[in-house]
Amino acid sequence: MTCHSWFYRSLFYFHAIIALFECLTTITLFLLVVIYIPELFFKKEHPDSEDWDWELVSDKNKFIILLLFFIGGIRALVLIAVLTPLLFVFGWFPCFLCVKSCRQSLCRLLKAKATHRFFSFNCNCPCYRARPKLRFQLQLAFLILISLVRIATILFCLLIPHHITAKSLAVVVGISFIFLLLNSLLDYYHYRVWWKYEPKFVKLQEEIILPKTTLSAKHKRYLPYPLLGDMRTGRYGDKLCTNKSCTNRKLEHILIFHLSDYQPQPRWSQLKRLSPSADTYIGFHRTSAHAAAAIAHSDFRRSVKPPQMLGFGIYFARSIKNTDGKARFKGAIIAAEIRMGNVKEVSFNELNTVQNTNEWYPEFDTVYYNHANDERDEFCIYDETQILKWIIVVDREHDEKSADYEMKSEFYDTKCYCI
Template sequence: MWLKDDLERFQYLLSLHLINTIAFLVRFIIICADISSASSDAKGYLVPILLLDLGASVILLFSNIVYVLLRYIGPVIFETDRNKMLCCSQSFAWRLATITCVRCDCHLEHPQAILLTRFFTLVFFELLKFIAFVLACACANKYGPYGLGYCIVAAFSFVPSIFTVVVEYLHHHRLWLDYRPDSSEKKKPTYCSGHRCFLPMAMLNDQQTSHWQQTQCPKRDECQSRNLYHVLMYHSGNQRYPPAKTADGQTVVGFHQTDHKAAYSIAKTGFRASKKGMLGPGVYFATSLDHTEFKAQQYGTYICAKIDLRRTFRTKTKNPTVPTNYDTVYFEHDRGADEFCVRKEQQIQSWIIVVDQDPNERVLKKGNAGRLDSGKFIEDRLNENVYKGCFASL
C-alpha cells in the first residue's frame, strides 16, 4: 500500500490541507477583485463562482481549524468527555473537526462507513469547485479578463485537491482493509472467511473515553445490536451479552482471549476446539470482554465473535455430564461471570480480533509464547493517534 506509514500519511494530509487552504484564499481574493470591478452581466457568473467556492472551502477550512485546536489544546478546552464549551460537547466538536457531523444509526452499526462518509463529502466539495471552475472558464471566454485569473489558479489547485482525496481514501483503507499485524509482507495473507478484520486495542470503547467503563452508545444497556464492530467500539468491556434462557438456536456475541500467535493462526485457519476443559471439549467464550481476563490462559489479543449456540445445555456445576445431542454447554456462574463452550468450530460464524500492540510482557508467559517467528508480537503497527476523534459517538 502506498503511504502505509501512518504518521507520514498523516503529515501528508496536513500539508495538503494547508496547501488547499492557501489556494482557496488566493482564489477568494481574485474573485472578489473581479466582482468589485465587473459589469452586472459578468457578475451573473462571478457571484455563483464565489458562492460555490465558499460552500466547498469554508466548511473545510473551519473543520481544519477546529481539528488543530482539538488535537493540540483539546485537553485544555475539554478536560473530560462530559465537559461542554458553549453547549458543544467534545464528541460533537470532534465530529465537526473530522467532517463526520452527519451521522445516523448505520454509522454506529458500521463505523467503517464514517471515514467513507468523510471521503465522499470531500469528493462533493471538489465537485462544487469543479463547477465553479467551469463557470469561470465560461466567464473568461465571454467577459475576459474577468474569471481568467480564477481559472488559472483553480486549475493548479486541482492537483493538491486530487492528491488530498486519494490520501483520504488511503486513510480509510489502511485501518479497515490493510491493517495486518501478523505480516509485514506486501502480499496479503489468506484469511479464513469468518475473519472480519484486526483492530488495535486503542480503538475500543474503553480506550476512547475518559471515564472508566463509560459506554458511548446512546442506547447504553438497552441496545439490542449484536454487530461486532458496534459492540467493540461503542460499548464498554464490562457489558454482558448472555443468551435468553428459554430458547435454542440463538446467535450471540462471545469473547475469547489468547496470545498473539494463536490469534493470527485463528485469523488464517479458524478456531480449533480444545480436547478438554471445565465444560468438556470445544471452544470457550465469556459473555463479556472483561471476563476473559480471569478466564483465559493466554493473553494479548481479544476475539469478539458471533456464535450460533444451536441446542444449549445449561448447568451450574463444573464438569457436567452432557448428552451428546447438545451443541453448546452454558455455565451459569453464581456471580454473573457466565461462560459457554461450543462443541463445533462451525458454530462460530464471524469474528474480529483486537490486538494489544504494546503488551505487558510481564503479564504474558515467559519465553517465546505468543511471539511470531521474528520474535515480535506484531509485524505491522498501526498508529491509532492519526484517527483520533474520527469515531466519536453520536
C-alpha cells in the same frame, strides 16, 4: 519506527503541502488568466479587439464566479491563511529561528496535536474518538460538497457565452480537482488505519509467520485497543452505551461502547424463554496473539488436550472480563457471533458427563455450563462452522502499531473546543 508510522504521523504535513500548492497553482493561474494572459487556454474569437475579455464579463457574473471560487477552495484558503504569516515571518526573518524562545514556540506549534488536526481539517469532536467510520463519512461528504461547488463553477463559466476568460477559469477549477483527489486519498488512508486495522505483533513466545492466504471470510476486522470501551472518556459524544437493556448485537458496538464486564445477552436458558426462536449468541474467547493471528487467516480449532471441563471443542465466555482465569493463554480477545444449534445445559453436578469427551456430539452442538454465579457461565461448541463472524483485539503489549502511530494521543490537546 517504520516508514508507515512516519507517513501516518506526517499526514498533517502532506495536507499543508497540498493546500499550499493548491493555492499557489489556482491563484497563479487565476491571475494569469484574468490579468495577464486571457488566451492561456483558449484563443480570442476576435484577435484584433483591444478590450480585455474579463472586463466584458458582467459584474454579476464576476461576483458569482469569485464567490463559487471562494466556496470551492475554502479548505485550502483557510489553511493558507494560517500558513502565510508563518512562511512570511520565518521566510523573510529567519533570524527569529536563532532566538531560542521563538524556535521553541515554533516547535511546540508544529508538534501540537491541535495543529495536526487543523492542517488535516480533522475536527476533534468527542464523537469521532469511537467512530472513525463516521469521521470519514463526514469528511467524504464535505469533499463531495466541495466537488459539487467546483463542478457548478465549471458549468457556470462554460455557459457564459463569448468569453474565453470564463472558459479558461473553468480549466483552472478543473486542475484544482487534482488536489481535491489527493486530500481524499489521505483522508481514506487515515480511515483505513483505524477501521481496517492491522496489528504489528511483538513480544511473541514464538516467531509468527502469517499465512499467505487472505483473511478468513468470518474475520470482520481487528480493532485497535484505543477503541475499546474501557478507553471512553465519558465526554458528550464519547460515552459508554447507557441503555441497560441494549439490544444492539453488532460486535463493534459491544466492544467499543461497553466495558469489559458487559454481558450482551442473558444466560442461554433465560434467552430461550424470552425468545424461543433465538439461535445465535455472543461469546468471548481469549487466546495468545500468535493464535489470534492464525485464526484471522483460517478458523478456530477445537481444544482436544485434557483437561477440558466441558469436553473437546471451542470455549467461550459471556464477557471479556470472565475470560480471565479461564483461558490458558493471553494476548488477544475475540468477540464472536455463534450459532448455538442444539444446546445441552449442565450444572456443576453434571460436569462429569461432558468433561474430557466429545460423546455429547452429534446429539448436541453446544454444551452450556450454568454456573452458580451466572456471570461466570461459559459454553463450548463442537464445530467451528458454528462461528459466524468475529472481531479480534490484540493486547497492547503484543501490538505496538497503536503506539508507533500515536493513535491514542491523536485526540489530545484539544483547542477551541473542537480542534
